[in-house]
Amino acid sequence: MMSKHKLFLLRHGEGAWNRENRFCSWVDQKLSENGVIEAQQCGQLLQDRGYKFDHVFTSILSRSIQTAWLVLQAMDQEWVPITKSWRLNERHYGALIGLNRAEMALNHGEEQVKLWRRSYDITPPPIDESHPYFAEIYNDRRYNTCDVPIEELPKTESLKEVLDRLLPYWNNVIVPEIKSGRTVLISAHGNSCRALLKHLEGISDTDIVNVTLPTGIPVLLELDENLKPVKPRELLGDQAKIQTAIKNVENQGKVNLGNKS
Numbered sequence: 416m417m418s419k420h421k422l423f424l425l426r427h428g429e430g431a432w433n434r435e436n437r438f439c440s441w442v443d444q445k446l447s448e449n450g451v452i453e454a455q456q457c458g459q460l461l462q463d464r465g466y467k468f469d470h471v472f473t474s475i476l477s478r479s480i481q482t483a484w485l486v487l488q489a490m491d492q493e494w495v496p497i498t499k500s501w502r503l504n505e506r507h508y509g510a511l512i513g514l515n516r517a518e519m520a521l522n523h524g525e526e527q528v529k530l531w532r533r534s535y536d537i538t539p540p541p542i543d544e545s546h547p548y549f550a551e552i553y554n555d556r557r558y559n560t561c562d563v564p565i566e567e568l569p570k571t572e573s574l575k576e577v578l579d580r581l582l583p584y585w586n587n588v589i590v591p592e593i594k595s596g597r598t599v600l601i602s603a604h605g606n607s608c609r610a611l612l613k614h615l616e617g618i619s620d621t622d623i624v625n626v627t628l629p630t631g632i633p634v635l636l637e638l639d640e641n642l643k644p645v646k647p648r649e650l651l652g653d654q655a656k657i658q659t660a661i662k663n664v665e666n667q668g669k670v671n672l673g674n675k676s
């Protein structure tokens with residue numbers, strides 16, 4: 416089967432709370448110093464391989480936007496249009512936002528933390544007004560710019576619910592771009608990229624549990640004219656380093672390994 420389109424998915428570079436092992440989700444943390452370097456190195460790798468983007472899509476969270484800027488800068492492609500949507504935001508982790516994964520594993524067990532993080536249709540408890548980050552999120556004026564009223568924005572999400580809110584944007588906005596021959600980079604988040612991968616690759620509800628994306632590593636998908644993958648996804652870069660980075664993300668939910676970086 417011939418590849419007709421290349422699509423690049425990217426989980427942003429490391430953010431401050433990735434480093435502190437806290438669920439970040441809709442809290443607008445910036446990239447850490449290491450995250451800036453990861454994004455720059457990602458851009459350099461894409462530049463070295465000669466890729467050219469026509470359109471970049473990001474969430475409305477700073478870490479995905481900063482990553483897109485740094486990648487385009489490293490590629491001398493700063494002029495490429497960037498379009499932002501809340502529909503590419505990270506999964507809303509509800510009441511778990513701000514909590515430390517290793518501490519959660521200690522209190523609730525590693526299995527429960529894995530279910531919250533990686534299962535397809537388990538929804539964490541919702542955020543409510545008593546939560547320390549509720550006001551910061553819902554008073555942020557960026558959420559008045561969305562295509563749904565602020566009261567209808569999620570208060571928690573399973574991966575399935577991420578896919579439900581992401582798919583209309585994928586189908587109506589991103590797909591036409593790709594089908595018209597443009598090369599697209601989606602600079603987003605671990606779980607918004609996982610949701611899209613599940614859709615594109617037809618990953619089952621049980622197998623998606625085993626898909627983890629490290630920060631700052633571009634994922635190349637080669638698609639046919641119907642946007643079906645013609646070969647397995649490729650995580651670009653040093654494969655040994657990528658496997659270690661995936662393990663480290665998985666270990667964030669372990670009692671003893673979670674707070675080691």
Ligand SMILES: O=C(O)[C@@H](COP(=O)(O)O)OP(=O)(O)O
Pocket residue numbers: 426427430433437438439440441505508532603604605606664
């Ligand atoms: O919300 C967060 O903390 C992480 C994902 O956490 P896990 O699902 O890996 O626990 O999202 P990202 O760093 O990609 O924006």
